[in-house]
Amino acid sequence: MYNVVRRMLLAMARNPRMQERIVAFPPSRRVARRFVAGETLDDAIAVIRALNQRGMKATLDHLGENVLTVEDAREAADAYLEALDAIHQEGLQSGVSVKLTHLGLDLGDEVAYENVRRIVAKAADVGRFVRIDMESSAYVDRTLTLYRRLRRDFDRVGAVVQAYLHRTPEDVRQLIDEGIADLRLVKGAYDEPPNIALHDRQRIREAMFALLRQMWAPEARAKGSVAAVASHDEAVIRYACTLAARLGVTQEDFEFQFLYGVRRDRAESLVAEGYRMRIYVPFGSQWYPYFMRRLAERPANLFFFLRALVSG
Numbered sequence: 403m404y405n406v407v408r409r410m411l412l413a414m415a416r417n418p419r420m421q422e423r424i425v426a427f428p429p430s431r432r433v434a435r436r437f438v439a440g441e442t443l444d445d446a447i448a449v450i451r452a453l454n455q456r457g458m459k460a461t462l463d464h465l466g467e468n469v470l471t472v473e474d475a476r477e478a479a480d481a482y483l484e485a486l487d488a489i490h491q492e493g494l495q496s497g498v499s500v501k502l503t504h505l506g507l508d509l510g511d512e513v514a515y516e517n518v519r520r521i522v523a524k525a526a527d528v529g530r531f532v533r534i535d536m537e538s539s540a541y542v543d544r545t546l547t548l549y550r551r552l553r554r555d556f557d558r559v560g561a562v563v564q565a566y567l568h569r570t571p572e573d574v575r576q577l578i579d580e581g582i583a584d585l586r587l588v589k590g591a592y593d594e595p596p597n598i599a600l601h602d603r604q605r606i607r608e609a610m611f612a613l614l615r616q617m618w619a620p621e622a623r624a625k626g627s628v629a630a631v632a633s634h635d636e637a638v639i640r641y642a643c644t645l646a647a648r649l650g651v652t653q654e655d656f657e658f659q660f661l662y663g664v665r666r667d668r669a670e671s672l673v674a675e676g677y678r679m680r681i682y683v684p685f686g687s688q689w690y691p692y693f694m695r696r697l698a699e700r701p702a703n704l705f706f707f708l709r710a711l712v713s714g
């Protein structure tokens with residue numbers, strides 16, 4: 403049942419007619435606000451300031467994906483440059499997260515590369531980090547190729563790997579060998595067929611455990627492998643804490659990452675236990691696909707959303 407609802411919501415996330423209807427409906431916006439910092443950069447900056455005051459870092463995501471014109475891709479990159487300026491001027495502890503299809507990947511690798519390079523260069527100037535989100539499996543090869551190109555010139559940029567993909571252990575092995583395994587580890591948020599990705603929740607969880615062991619093996623760490631553990635799953639969190647203690651990975655050597663609006667109490671308690679926590683803070687008007695993926699992750703969110711729709 404969980405997988406049926408999940409697949410339905412992920413299909414809706416890609417459907418433009420559904421998008422028009424849901425976005426036009428005022429209660430949707432209200433519910434989306436639980437997961438989105440707001441529509442403007444000022445909204446996001448205020449959220450990041452408050453997180454920093456509570457001992458958490460942030461990574462700022464300007465919402466948008468699969469842009470259709472070169473101008474839109476360039477404007478998306480310009481918005482990130484503006485965000486990095488604001489983060490720097492306000493002295494906030496935050497990097498940025500980018501999606502390559504927001505920066506023009508559907509229009510060609512060079513379009514996306516030129517835009518992401520501008521962002522990574524600016525981040526280097528102001529001493530901030532850029533994380534390249536991972537999108538659906540169709541984009542993994544091109545995303546990792548562009549990541550490798552960027553790493554020839556820059557250090558402050560990292561990628562994301564998805565535990566549900568069958569290919570990921572091999573990708574991680576290669577990135578470790580190349581000495582560029584600065585990776586956010588996630589389960590994976592897209593609808594993928596079984597020949598490409600695991601579907602069973604317990605097996606995906608075990609794949610997360612295995613990737614953590616791979617990335618924190620002494621030989622991998624000697625090659626600079628760094629993992630950000632991006633999961634709200636208590637079993638993954640506990641596993642990461644125990645494994646880190648056993649392998650001598652100190653609390654300064656890794657961080658947890660949560661999405662804005664999810665398990666806030668647990669984020670606070672991990673900080674109180676001395677762990678580093680970074681919150682992924684999305685903002686902007688293009689919140690629909692992001693919001694639908696959040697609904698797909700947890701059926702309770704869907705019921706909450708439907709109740710809000712019914713009560714207007």
Ligand SMILES: Cc1cc2nc3c(=O)[nH]c(=O)nc-3n(C[C@H](O)[C@H](O)[C@H](O)COP(=O)(O)OP(=O)(O)OC[C@H]3O[C@@H](n4cnc5c(N)ncnc54)[C@H](O)[C@@H]3O)c2cc1C
Pocket residue numbers: 534535536537562564588589590591592632633634635636638659660661664665681682695696697699700703
């Ligand atoms: C910082 C961060 C960055 C991410 N970046 C990417 C990326 O680049 N590419 C990508 O494919 N995926 C990304 N994801 C999403 C990820 O792939 C998963 O879809 C998502 O994190 C849910 O998996 P989980 O590990 O939290 O475990 P789950 O088993 O899904 O959730 C465990 C528990 O966490 C809570 N929870 C989880 N999700 C929600 C939610 N939406 N609302 C309320 N409670 C929830 C519930 O209590 C749930 O029982 C990211 C996730 C995080 C935290």
